[in-house]
Amino acid sequence: MLVLHGLCAPDGRTAVWAEDARLPVKVGSRLPKSPVPHPFAVDGADLAALLDGKHGELVVRLPSYASGPAESPELVRDPLAKPPVRRGAVRLRSWVVPVVWVDDVPDALPEARLGASARYLGEVVAFARDLVARGRVVPGGDARWRAVPERLRLTRLREAMPPAFRAVDGVDDPLDAVLDAVVDKEVRGRLRDVEVDGHGVVGRWLKALTGAGSAPRDDALVNTVEAWRSEQSELVRTCFRLASPEQGGPDQEGWRLEFLLQVVDEPSVLVPAKDVWRHDAVLRRWTPRPEEVLLGDLGRASRLFPALDRALAERHPVALDLDLDGAYDFLTRASLLAEAGFGVLLPSWWRHPRQIGLSLTATTRGAAGVVAKESELGMKALLDYRWDLALGDEKLTEAELSALAKAKSPLVRVRGQWVHLDRARLAEGLAVLGSGRMTAGQVLRIAAQDDPDLPLPVTAVHADRWLGDLLSGExxxxxxxxxxxxxxxxxxxxxxxxxxxxxxxxxxxxxxxxxxxxxxxxxxxxxxxxxxxxxxxxxxxxxxxxxxxxxxxxxxxxxxxxxxxxxxxxxxxxxxxxxxxxxxxxxxxxxxxxxxxxxxxxxxxxxxxxxxxxxxxxxxxxxxxxxxxxxxxxxxxxxxxxxxxxxxxxxxxxxxxxxxxxxxxxxxxxxxxxxxxxxxxxxxxxxxxxxxxxxxxxxxxxxxxxxxxTDLPEKIEVKQLCTLTAEQATLYQAVLDDMFARIAEAQGIKRKGLVLATMSRLKQVCNHPAQLLGDGSRIAGRSGKLARLEEVLEEALADGDKALCFTQFTKFGAMVVPHLSARFDTEVLYLHGGTPAKARDEMVRRFQEPGGPSVFVLSLKAGGTGLNLTAANHVIHLDRWWNPAVEDQATDRAFRIGQRSHVQVRKFVCVGTVEDRIDRMIEEKRGLAQLVVGAGEDWLTELSTAELRDLFALSGEAVGE
The missing domain is CATH 3.40.50.10810 (Tandem AAA-ATPase domain)
Structure with a gap:
């Protein structure tokens, strides 16, 4: 299994390196002082082939013992391997790691996990691209684009930075470096086709910002740009708040545009302009010159909303009185002010408008209370309809429609609410009014806002009988x-x-x-x-x-x-x-x-x-x-x-x-x-x-x-039938052929041993080819049972559930643990016979905690009894122990006193194999299962060769794609 780690190079480029759990941990004499290659880092060429990029090297400082580097928490080695003996205390040491230069971190790779630093790098890159999309970027005097992040978000990102992300020497602030590097590249990509006149100092600077040419060396330009940049990162900004006549006090007769100063990082902190001129002490925490900020912002904002010039004529501007047309003019320009970096607080009815729209009433044909005929149902059923104009879902009266038609301003007051009225669309809407017939399918599409030909939005759809039930969603x-x-x-x-x-x-x-x-x-x-x-x-x-x-x-x-x-x-x-x-x-x-x-x-x-x-x-x-x-x-x-x-x-x-x-x-x-x-x-x-x-x-x-x-039983048992891959089927048949070739000449104890060994080998084939072969080969994509396990766990984890996975094969559990850990990018616990008692108790404690690991793999013998694991509500038996009582005991680790949820039990069986046939035999005689099949699998050894052929044979339905 690989673990990917993210890094920031001194030049701001982003890189990934990887640990390989298969590479041995070398423990020996003390390390030399100079940086040496990281002993279990993936080779640069191999990593470049995996990530499709160019590779290089970086020196990183990582927690290390005297004998070698410490493994990252995400790295999962063979759970059965003997842990290396570490020497010395943990301290930071420098290592040379092969890296691949990347623009982004891949979401997923087979048999790989993202380390904390790689996930963090992905978050930073996504944040940088979001800043570009929202226009929160400014040019620098060196003709490079810079990010202008929200300070609160930037502070939170900086606090969440994993130590491994700043492991490269020579990078003072890797967060700022990555943000600026990604922003510069993204913006240049968007401006690649923009043509710029490159004459003069400013022209060459603008051309350099689009990716063509070099930045001019001009101190005056650099100083001017950097001074402007500092203004853009001011901690406070001017905010405009529009109040309608009914929102103001008794002295307010018309619309009023109020001026306030807003703290950028804490938008809820708003200081009215009248307090600015009174030298309010609150603002001094963020800026020593609030008056200059207010006047400067009003001057810049007047370029977008010229009416502000009237306010600037006053010595201490605090607000601007507007008439109805002026208020509408401000509302239409509000988005431009917001995009320019000003705060804008608009009335809720403008942000969440109740629109003048169309209301459709559809009536199914036929008498009320009479069961509809088949011909009156379905998408093609004809319905009577009537269009009305409405405010939201309230139909407007004739008098209200007449008043709307006479209104001269786009802002009108209807039923005590201000509404933005598009007169041209209103006229088109009035032309739609009337009645007729349409199909149920048309009504459904209209209800789904899927009719672009309508001049006004549909604000309400009413229907009766079956169509009303359908549209109600109930x-x-x-x-x-x-x-x-x-x-x-x-x-x-x-x-x-x-x-x-x-x-x-x-x-x-x-x-x-x-x-x-x-x-x-x-x-x-x-x-x-x-x-x-x-x-x-x-x-x-x-x-x-x-x-x-x-x-x-x-x-x-x-x-x-x-x-x-x-x-x-x-x-x-x-x-x-x-x-x-x-x-x-x-x-x-x-x-x-x-x-x-x-x-x-x-x-x-x-x-x-x-x-x-x-x-x-x-x-x-x-x-x-x-x-x-x-x-x-x-x-x-x-x-x-x-x-x-x-x-x-x-x-x-x-x-x-x-x-x-x-x-x-x-x-x-x-x-x-x-x-x-x-x-x-x-x-x-x-x-x-x-x-x-x-x-x-x-x-x-x-x-x-x-x-x-309340309708569910406490325990639901499901047989999860799986198929074999072509590779599994080939191995299964090879094991059978080998057994029958050898069993013909064997008798007594030797024959019994062959049958039991074959049974065990067939179970291993059904689990995974790599378990039988023992060659350490790749895990993904070779086992139908493992594929089904991934599907079940994916849905369980998506619901926030926890799962126990039992297997009778300790080595299979050791194979599954790192694979599942990489597949779901999560910690997977593993309990087996070699787990010390102290570690066993700690695993149980962590699994039972609400925020603990969600997947627990257990060997059936070590974890089948004596544990309380009620945090799990899924129990999965990966391979079958042919004594139902043993499986029930394992299931009872979750299904016991203290369990607050229903428990889903899945028993994996490969269809068309010996697992399937024995399972049927047990189900047919479950009440006598102990008597029929005994406590183990010894009963198999007493079957004749012909009976063994029938029991072990591979049927056609066993093989999947």
């Missing part, structure tokens, strides 16, 4: 629950029955649905219940279900268990044929990879419904896989996911565009309207609008919801 609670369908063997919990009712409701309308319940709440059984419900009285075309290969077996078994009447076909494997898709199936299960390769064949089938399980697999809309599944034709679409948004809102767009194509517009429109405002600027209004658009089509219930958790 359909799950308000709909009458459907009866559990015939052919469903499961007993649905109340929230699952509500989920089925919601799915049936949208299915009848032909509208797509995203069921986004938390992991463990039963999305699978709700979807199967929907399939059974849809087919209990009608013959329908088949449903196509696309899922990761790791859960194909799960779906097949759950369908057999809960809906045995459904005809299920798995479209997968090298022998699959397109003609089999037309075989009269109810449910066709395939994988994302196969759906991509067989897109044309799948598109020829008339699908009633297409379902995406683990729909986050299509979160990147630009991939061939996402495009292929979105292009599949179907009457109805459903997405199942516990994580509708993992990293970026664009992932939500991709899922919703599959569910209801076009609902959120194009990806570029979505990015401009929602993703950028919400992610970059934390725009709450945009977030509210987005929730309003998606709410009718997304159902998400959380385990923390009291209405849900």
């Amino acid at each position: 359909a799950e609670q308000r709909l009458d629950p459907v009866e559990p369908p015939e052919g469903l063997t499961a007993v649905l919990r109340p929230y699952q029955l509500r989920g089925l009712s919601w799915l049936v409701f949208l299915d009848r309308l032909g509208l797509g649905a995203c069921l986004a319940d938390d992991m463990g709440l039963g999305k699978t059984v709700q979807l199967l219940a929907l399939e059974a419900y849809a087919r209990q009285h009608l013959t329908r075309p088949p449903t196509l279900l696309i899922c990761p290969m790791s859960v194909v077996g799960n779906w097949q078994r759950e369908a057999e268990r809960f809906t045995p009447g459904l005809k299920v076909h798995v479209h997968h494997g090298g022998d699959r044929v397109a003609s089999a898709l037309h075989g009269g199936h109810d449910l066709v299960i395939t994988t994302y990879a196969v759906a991509t390769r067989d897109a044309s064949a799948l598109a020829e089938v008339e699908w009633d419904r297409v379902v995406l399980d683990e729909a986050q697999n299509v979160k990147n809309s630009a991939t061939r896989q996402s495009q292929a599944v979105r292009a599949l034709p179907a009457r109805h679409r459903v997405a199942l996911t516990g994580t509708p948004v993992e990293n970026r809102l664009a992932e939500l767009w991709s899922i919703m565009d599959f569910v209801n194509p076009g609902l959120l517009g194009t990806v570029n429109t979505f990015r401009a309207r929602y993703a950028v405002p919400i992610e970059r600027h934390h725009d709450d209004d945009a977030a509210v609008r987005l929730r309003g658009m998606t709410r009718p089509f997304v159902l998400r219930r959380l385990k923390t919801d009291p209405q849900i958790i």
Whole structure:
């Protein structure tokens, strides 16, 4: 495993170096005084190939022992390796480390973690780019761009700086150096195509700022620019506050623009201008000359708002009286003043306006109280509508409309509120008023603000009956629950029955649905219940279900268990044929990879419904896989996911565009309207609008919801069926061939030993090829079981949960720990038989703490009894111990007195292997399991060779992509 560290070079360039956990810690005699190469730093050429950059060297000062450098806290070595004996006290020593020059830190690399300094470097680079985007940059006299960060944010960043980030000698302030270096490069990149007249001193200076030419050597220019720069970093600034007539005191008749001085780092500190002229002592803490700051700022601001010249004519300006047109003029120029660095406080009704807009009332056809017919439902159902003008969601009267038409100023007062009125758009809005008919689909698009042809924004949409339920976003609670369908063997919990009712409701309308319940709440059984419900009285075309290969077996078994009447076909494997898709199936299960390769064949089938399980697999809309599944034709679409948004809102767009194509517009429109405002600027209004658009089509219930958790049992057990990779399948078959070749000539104890050894080796193959081979090879991408473990942990950690992972193989646990630590960039605890008692107690204590590590790997023998680990609400058995009582004891580390949450238990089984067959045998006779299979695996040795072939054989369903 690698750990990446971030550095700042003396010239401001950013660099990354890496520790390699596989390189040995050399312990020997005392080190020479001169800097020597870091003993377990990654070679520069290798690191450059990994990060695709140029490499060099830097000398860094790091905590070290007399015998070598201390390892960083993020580095995870083999947990079973004997720790080296350290000599001497820890002190700072200089080391030569190979580095790669980078512009940014990669988000993730296989088998690598980001150290604290690398994460910090990423934060600083992101902050610098944000400063450029917001225009908080100024040019320097040396023709280099400088950052102008908020002092409070800068102070917090400086306090959070890890010591390793300032480990390079010769860098006085690495934070300022990185900010200025990144800002200069970013701004030059944006100005690359700007043409500048390079004549004269100022012209050459401007040209140098765009990246062309060198800075002129002129002391007068440098002094002037640096003096201007110091003004831009003033600790106080002038702030303008606009007060409407009703906000002022009894003496205020019109609008008033008040002047204040505002402390930049503490915006809540505002001193009125009248106190400035009274020499208020508060301001002296930040500036000795507040009067000069106020007058100077008013002079500069007058270039953007010329009306301020009237205030400057006064000896001690404190405010400016404005008429209605003057107030509107200021409001329209406020953004220019803010961009120039002035404080601007605007009335709330301007910042969060209640707009004059259109109100749509849609009425479903038919008598009230009469159940709607199928022809009256769905996107194409015709509705009667009426357009009105409204303030927010309040319709305006004829008298109010007449008054608006006569108003001469863009600012008008309606129902006690000031409103900005665009007269041209108002006239267009008046032309829209009237009634007629439109489809339900048009109403939904209008409600989602997806009609660019309307002259005014739609401020309210009202509808009755089923459409009103849908638009309210409360359909799950308000709909009458459907009866559990015939052919469903499961007993649905109340929230699952509500989920089925919601799915049936949208299915009848032909509208797509995203069921986004938390992991463990039963999305699978709700979807199967929907399939059974849809087919209990009608013959329908088949449903196509696309899922990761790791859960194909799960779906097949759950369908057999809960809906045995459904005809299920798995479209997968090298022998699959397109003609089999037309075989009269109810449910066709395939994988994302196969759906991509067989897109044309799948598109020829008339699908009633297409379902995406683990729909986050299509979160990147630009991939061939996402495009292929979105292009599949179907009457109805459903997405199942516990994580509708993992990293970026664009992932939500991709899922919703599959569910209801076009609902959120194009990806570029979505990015401009929602993703950028919400992610970059934390725009709450945009977030509210987005929730309003998606709410009718997304159902998400959380385990923390009291209405849900009371419905759940304390312990949920799930068989997690996994597939083998091609490499695993090849090794599995090789182990079998070797055993049967040797077992033919063996008898007695030798034969028993061969069978038990083979059983152990097959389990190791099912875990991971590297466990069997023991060659220290890479971990990622070679095991179906490990891939499924990553998926489960990713969702659990996203919910803030904690997990226990049990394995009977100590070496497998040692392999998994550094891999998971790198994969999730987090600390992973590991308890095994060699863990000292003191370390064991400390691990348990840390895991139980609220802020402690979230993943705990334990060997079954060392951690299966005697521990209280109730902080975990997920228990994962990576490989099976064929005595259920032993597994139950391990599960009870979390499922015991003191546990406040329900516990989800997952038992990983590789489908089509010996794990699968023995698991079935135990399940069939669980009450007699101890009697049938004993306490261990000795019973296997008594089976005949033919029985062993049946038990150990590798079936076709075992192999994934």
